Amino acid sequence: MASVRGKRGGSASRAAAATVTFLALALLVLSGSRISKWRSPGRQEQPHSQAHVSAEGNASVSSPLSSSSGKSGGAQAGAAAAAECRLPSWRDSPSVADAAWYKPALNRRQLSRGIVSHGAQGRARRALAQLLRGEPLSVTVLGGSCSYVWPGAENWATLTFKWIRDTFPGAQHRLKNSAIPATPSSYMSLCSAWHVPDDVDLIFVEYNVNDMQGIQLPLRKAHERLLRKLLALPKRPAVVELLVYRWPGMRVEGYDEGWEDLESPYRYYGGDDENTVLANYYALPLLTGRSLLWPLMTLNEKNLSTQGWNWQPYQENLDHPNARGQALYADMVIEWLQQTLEHLTLHPLDSADEEEAAEALLPPLYKGNFAARTNTCLMGEQFSAAVKGHEGFAFVDEGKPGKPKTGWVATQPGSWLEFEVNTKQVAAEDGQPTIAVAIAHLTSYAHMGQANVSCVGGCTCEGVTIEGHLPEHHSQTVLTNVEVSTAEVCRLRVTVLPTSTSPDGEHKVKISGVVLSEVAGWTITDAVEDLPVLYGAQQGDVRWSDKGHDRDAPSEDR
Structure with missing residues (x-):
């Protein structure tokens, strides 16, 4: 038994x-x-x-x-x-190391809220496959002050770059941050060649705050032209639309009145909805701070204010994330990278990815809104080389260490500045009779004056008045367009006017550069002005924590 x-x-x-x-x-x-x-x-x-x-x-x-x-x-x-x-796991690759310092503040389900769409994944899979093969990756960030690397502070871009380098240490990755504070899509859509390498693999684009809300705003069309130009680069890079949440409440006339009583502050401000449509149209990966932060602002009892929400734990001010907010944006971007790597491991790269990346672009979402094929950007010292004469103007740097703000400045009426450009080289391709010359100049809430732009040699144009004053408490570099006839040598003059709309009656004019483009590449309004962004970096009010990667609490110096 x-x-x-x-x-x-x-x-x-x-x-x-x-x-x-x-x-x-x-x-x-x-x-x-x-x-x-x-x-x-x-x-x-x-x-x-x-x-x-x-x-x-x-x-x-x-x-x-x-x-x-x-x-x-x-x-x-x-x-x-x-x-x-x-x-199988992407971490099994011999190219992968452990970034021991990296510990996300939220779990993966929470971070995935911000990943609204992976879009068509072929381009992203092609780019990230290079990491798994131990090859270098070229990454570029475009945007405004929310993505700019301020001295003494980390932001989402620097943290993401650090994670890529530490997780895939075997290659010399090229990670370039080309974000410029207070600039909209209209500048980058024309000058991207200055800021984006031709062989870039992955591009993050962040302009929803600087481009504002509004379906018909000219800056919306400029953003589409920028996306089309990036998507058409030689390596057919992956382009990721990153939306930074901007809380309503700046009380800007015409935009922010009554924000406390808004029926839906979730949808209220920034170009989130409009840029989401563009991202969906071009099947781009879409990462949104609004989707990421809104649950934290409304469901966490510690964050609730008398109105039922609170932005302060995550924002330095209404426009800019603080150190904690920047870390959360980095976590969201890294989560997207990890999810794409996981998908790539389970479904290896194949010919379908290459075919998808090589597909022709759809027609523009906005009819006829094709990107300019040729343009020339002369900014800073490059613009100075084009200056042929001046009186009362001087080339100065009004910035801080690590953040230059160069340009030609005058403060007295009658001061003038002349520069020469070749307006024929841009339009020669199609024999266009005119091109758009955009004058980059400073606008601000104090001390600013007005100037006249005219053609004085070799070309013709209708004079345009530059307005330097903004009623809002902000400073912003804007582009004012002049339609100019084509000529190999076109001489333009900027003259400071005796008039001023500034309450202090002052006359400061600052010229930062000039951009030449096909007229077809612009949206010219009745005032021949590409609408500027009125809400950029707030001078004297943007304070970033110098404490680095603060994941537990908002910065203490706010």
């Missing part, structure tokens, strides 16, 4: 082991998609399913059966078999 019981016991043990193995494998398969979507090996947080990942990156499965039968060799064998069947 003893021998019979032994045989039965062995059969039962084998049956139990088989059952455990089957259940473990089934659990792994059922939870695998959740692991690949929400978790990557090495993350601290475990999924709600009982499948988890060890520190070494090996998937294991725990269940009431396997944990309670730890004394059973059959159960251990079942767990081992399940572990051997784990899903």
